[in-house]
Amino acid sequence: MYSDKVMDHFTNPRNVGEIADADGIGEVGNARCGDIMKLWIKVDNDVITDIKFKTFGCGAAIATSSIITEMAMGKTVSEAEGITNQQVAEELHGLPAVKMHCSNLAAEALGAAIQDYRTKAASNSAS
């Protein structure tokens, strides 16, 4: 029911952990199941140079978290912001229909981290 790529990212997730001096942090919860994802980004010259996550959730949530870190790394903040949960699922060669909501968690956490980065960057430049 899961693609080999989902199983690979579930059993061997990439970029797990935290970034102590992150430029943006996003934390989101999935209302349907109670799972939680937290994601840290480091931004240099508008490019995401490091990204880490911790997900307390199902296998699909862990796999989508892992793949989105690979998709966002090296992208500009605006490019990364455009990553949709549909693209995340496609990158994993598909998710079962009942697990599509899990891919929202990853896209929303990345969006929240970017929003946090923008808020911090705006307040830094204002001071």
Ligand code: FES
């Ligand atoms: Fe909770 Fe998948 S069941 S994110």
